[in-house]
Amino acid sequence: MSHYFSNRETFKEIILIPVIATFLAISLGLLLLIFSGSSSEIALKALIALFLGSFGSLSAISETFTAATPLILAALGIAIGFRAGLFNIGAEGQIILGGMAAVIIGFSFHLPFVFHIIFVLLAGALFGAFYAFISGWLKAVTGAHEVITTIMLNLIAYRLLDFFLRISWIQKEGRNDPISKSILETAELPRIFYVLDPNLRVHTGFLIAIIAVLVVYWLIFHTTIGYEFRAVGKNLEASRYGGINPALTIIIAMSSAGLLAGLAGASQIAGILGRATPGFSAGIGFDAIAVALLGRAHPIGVLFAGILFGALIAGGREMQVSADVSLDLITVIQALIIIFIAAPILIQKLFPWIFK
Amino acid sequence: MKLKLNAISKSFGPVKANSNINLTVDNGEILGLLGENGAGKTTLMNILTGLYKPDSGTILIDNQLKEFQNPREANKSGVGMVHQHFMLVPVFSVTENIILGTEPTTRFNKIDLKTATDKVVKISSEYKLDVDPNALIEKLPVGIQQRVEIIKILLRNAEILIFDEPTAVLTPQEVTEFFEIIKSLKKTGKAIIFITHKLHEVLEICDRINVLRRGKIVGEAFPTKTNNKKLAELMVGRTVKLRTSRRKMEKGKELLKVNNLSILSDKKEPILTNIDLVLHQNEILGIAGVQGNGQTEFIEALTGLRKASTGKIVYFGKECINITPRKIHALGIRHIPEDRQKQGLIGDFSLIENIILNTYYEKDFSNNLKLNWLNAKKEARRIINQYDVRTNSEDISANKLSGGNQQKLLIGREMSRSINLLIASQPTRGVDVGSIEYIHSQIIKARNKGIGVILNSTELEEIIALSDRIIVFYEGKIIAEFPSNSDPKIIGLAMAGVK
Ligand SMILES: Nc1ncnc2c1ncn2[C@@H]1O[C@H](COP(=O)(O)OP(=O)(O)OP(=O)(O)O)[C@@H](O)[C@H]1O
Ligand SMILES: [Mg+2]
Numbered sequence: 001m002s003h004y005f006s007n008r009e010t011f012k013e014i015i016l017i018p019v020i021a022t023f024l025a026i027s028l029g030l031l032l033l034i035f036s037g038s039s040s041e042i043a044l045k046a047l048i049a050l051f052l053g054s055f056g057s058l059s060a061i062s063e064t065f066t067a068a069t070p071l072i073l074a075a076l077g078i079a080i081g082f083r084a085g086l087f088n089i090g091a092e093g094q095i096i097l098g099g100m101a102a103v104i105i106g107f108s109f110h111l112p113f114v115f116h117i118i119f120v121l122l123a124g125a126l127f128g129a130f131y132a133f134i135s136g137w138l139k140a141v142t143g144a145h146e147v148i149t150t151i152m153l154n155l156i157a158y159r160l161l162d163f164f165l166r167i168s169w170i171q172k173e174g175r176n177d178p179i180s181k182s183i184l185e186t187a188e189l190p191r192i193f194y195v196l197d198p199n200l201r202v203h204t205g206f207l208i209a210i211i212a213v214l215v216v217y218w219l220i221f222h223t224t225i226g227y228e229f230r231a232v233g234k235n236l237e238a239s240r241y242g243g244i245n246p247a248l249t250i251i252i253a254m255s256s257a258g259l260l261a262g263l264a265g266a267s268q269i270a271g272i273l274g275r276a277t278p279g280f281s282a283g284i285g286f287d288a289i290a291v292a293l294l295g296r297a298h299p300i301g302v303l304f305a306g307i308l309f310g311a312l313i314a315g316g317r318e319m320q321v322s323a324d325v326s327l328d329l330i331t332v333i334q335a336l337i338i339i340f341i342a343a344p345i346l347i348q349k350l351f352p353w354i355f356k
Numbered sequence: 357m358k359l360k361l362n363a364i365s366k367s368f369g370p371v372k373a374n375s376n377i378n379l380t381v382d383n384g385e386i387l388g389l390l391g392e393n394g395a396g397k398t399t400l401m402n403i404l405t406g407l408y409k410p411d412s413g414t415i416l417i418d419n420q421l422k423e424f425q426n427p428r429e430a431n432k433s434g435v436g437m438v439h440q441h442f443m444l445v446p447v448f449s450v451t452e453n454i455i456l457g458t459e460p461t462t463r464f465n466k467i468d469l470k471t472a473t474d475k476v477v478k479i480s481s482e483y484k485l486d487v488d489p490n491a492l493i494e495k496l497p498v499g500i501q502q503r504v505e506i507i508k509i510l511l512r513n514a515e516i517l518i519f520d521e522p523t524a525v526l527t528p529q530e531v532t533e534f535f536e537i538i539k540s541l542k543k544t545g546k547a548i549i550f551i552t553h554k555l556h557e558v559l560e561i562c563d564r565i566n567v568l569r570r571g572k573i574v575g576e577a578f579p580t581k582t583n584n585k586k587l588a589e590l591m592v593g594r595t596v597k598l599r600t601s602r603r604k605m606e607k608g609k610e611l612l613k614v615n616n617l618s619i620l621s622d623k624k625e626p627i628l629t630n631i632d633l634v635l636h637q638n639e640i641l642g643i644a645g646v647q648g649n650g651q652t653e654f655i656e657a658l659t660g661l662r663k664a665s666t667g668k669i670v671y672f673g674k675e676c677i678n679i680t681p682r683k684i685h686a687l688g689i690r691h692i693p694e695d696r697q698k699q700g701l702i703g704d705f706s707l708i709e710n711i712i713l714n715t716y717y718e719k720d721f722s723n724n725l726k727l728n729w730l731n732a733k734k735e736a737r738r739i740i741n742q743y744d745v746r747t748n749s750e751d752i753s754a755n756k757l758s759g760g761n762q763q764k765l766l767i768g769r770e771m772s773r774s775i776n777l778l779i780a781s782q783p784t785r786g787v788d789v790g791s792i793e794y795i796h797s798q799i800i801k802a803r804n805k806g807i808g809v810i811l812n813s814t815e816l817e818e819i820i821a822l823s824d825r826i827i828v829f830y831e832g833k834i835i836a837e838f839p840s841n842s843d844p845k846i847i848g849l850a851m852a853g854v855k
Contacts, residue, residue, distance in 0.1 A: 222726060222727055222729070223722075223725050223726055223727060224716055224717055224722050224724075224725060224726075224727060225725070227709070227712075227716050227727060230705075231702060231705070231713070234702045234703075234704045234705065235698075235702045235703070235704075237698050237699050238698070238699050238700065238701060238702050238713065239702075240661060240681065241659075241661065241681060241691070241693060241699045241700065241713070241714065242681075242713040242714040242716070243680065243681045243682030243685055243714050243717070245680070
């Protein structure tokens, strides 16, 4: 169906460039390891660990998908923003808000199993959406740039979380450190392979993420709303001429982005963490920006980029354990990937024969 | 310098934009390049200036083989181009724009504006360009901005100068001045290539004319031995009616009434003051005037794109001031905007996506939420066929179409839906003679069917050929009204503010 619209991202752009970027980044990362004094054996061991830890076994794959889940969800939101010409730095704050809402609903209501989960996810999504709405509204009404407002809102979210974790009815009974009560069992997202092996952590949040990929794809390319997002993002004047209300479109795009980030936060609480602690968002909102860039703001691209980043996280842990290589190497590799993605021309120049 | 292009070919996928083109220009010569929309003129020039690489063929300058990897290299070899869309920084001064990229510096790496300004003044007076080096670009009229572009390439020592449709955006007065400039450039021995769709212009200014059709050179002509008609035939490959025939018609019911309309700028300066006018069915009302006298803002107010300060706009007896573009569209009012790339089209969208730009929410193309791409595709195909948009696919993005074909797509889109009133700004800008004939006949056909038309054009000829009534804008006011078939000279005087 892709021939109806000019999402001109070809196979080369969505798949080939990211793959080459990753390949280059990992090679450079390992070279760096050798230059910093490690033997080439250790580098080789690290490489093997990276692979085994991410795709080498069922439990490795489970870890990869687990780490990928919130990244994919939040990055889909950021991708929607990109399409509408918005640079949303605020996924981190939106994840925190979504997670906080999920915690409250998760421990304070007694509901039957499926309903409780749905309620938790909805609350997370709504709070994330609301938090992003603030930035969208500020931009639409006052012209305040979303980069500035989302960064400020991130900082506010961190402080809000600190405050939140010390409210007496939220803080875990008998604890002095900032930690919330745990959500009830009915609010937990069930693990997908529970029957196979209860230790496989990948949970139904991953399935939700895949559904979200399809929904966002449909939204962007097959609905009037997606058309409006893309028109406003590409040519504001022409979109006005076409009868689109750019202010409203920006608000909707921003809120949808927050909805997905909020969902990421809720899925993280209900699928993995079970409670909120300071820093439970773990920079996922920032990594998600990288994932959205790597995926070229295309839902399918985001899915693969999210899995790749998940693999780097899972494999990185294994690398640390079995090759005793610092986890920082993974951060370096992630950063290199972004540099190569941000400079696609560089890759085309390096491998001209592939892009003939 | 002498330029020779040898067997140049260039394809974009299946489209042969240039095939086996041979062309020469001598120093002190002006070569006119004519051709239908999509014939390959801009592509050929982009090859010459190093923007594209040819698939085959060679470029010789003074009998030396040249291969340009990028525009900078072409520049160094003395090739300079003034693009149709200027590449100037609006908030910079003239001098700052001219030196951009080649800033002269003093010893401590500070930009040496003094030397730069002197250079600009020198070139400006040498070729009688008359440009104030300290003026801000955004404050200058289009004609002067174009001269800034010319100084820019002259300062980089261009000996071969290329102008791609330079006159499309100029007023008649500015065109006269522009011709003086290129004549003086010619005298100093520059080789000049001049692209235009206006046949009388090539006849007036060129020494020699080459005609392109579908990527090939199909003929050469000399102004002394040819005329409008012959050139048009050579271009299009058939006889073209250069003058549109229009029968007289009784005007019908009132469609639009504007009362005391005024618009203030953001700084509260008046842009339009007390505009009054009426438009009827079966009537084409021409708006003449030098650009920048309030026509653009007037049309934006009519189409909901700009807020009016006071006054009334009544469509079909209903007050419609300051309502949204979508509501105006719903009344069957169609708008061909003057700037196709800024307003009318989204360059990165496919032709299909562009076809539904202001109808995507209507039931033909969506049901509340889901877009109907199949219908959109059908509609795109229909318009591409009917309006002869030259493209091999409706899936390519609009900015890959040649300028004139973008315009035809836009016009086709606006004229194809149910329509009560057409507001057209510069409808044939950049369009070739054959297509102008078709577009004009479509506008007249619409008017004969009972539609009212407001036609805003800087082409006085177009206004006179089509309009039943002509009004002239000057400094935000309507200063004169003329019946059809008035003397262009008298209208021209009114355009200059003489009552
Ligand atoms: N970058 C591109 N990608 C694909 N096709 C292109 C590209 N540039 C030009 N074309 C195609 O090449 C052909 C020639 O285009 P070109 O712009 O040279 O025409 P032109 O003679 O300048 O027309 P006009 O008078 O309308 O400006 C057209 O069919 C156009 O669609
Ligand atoms: Mg052209």
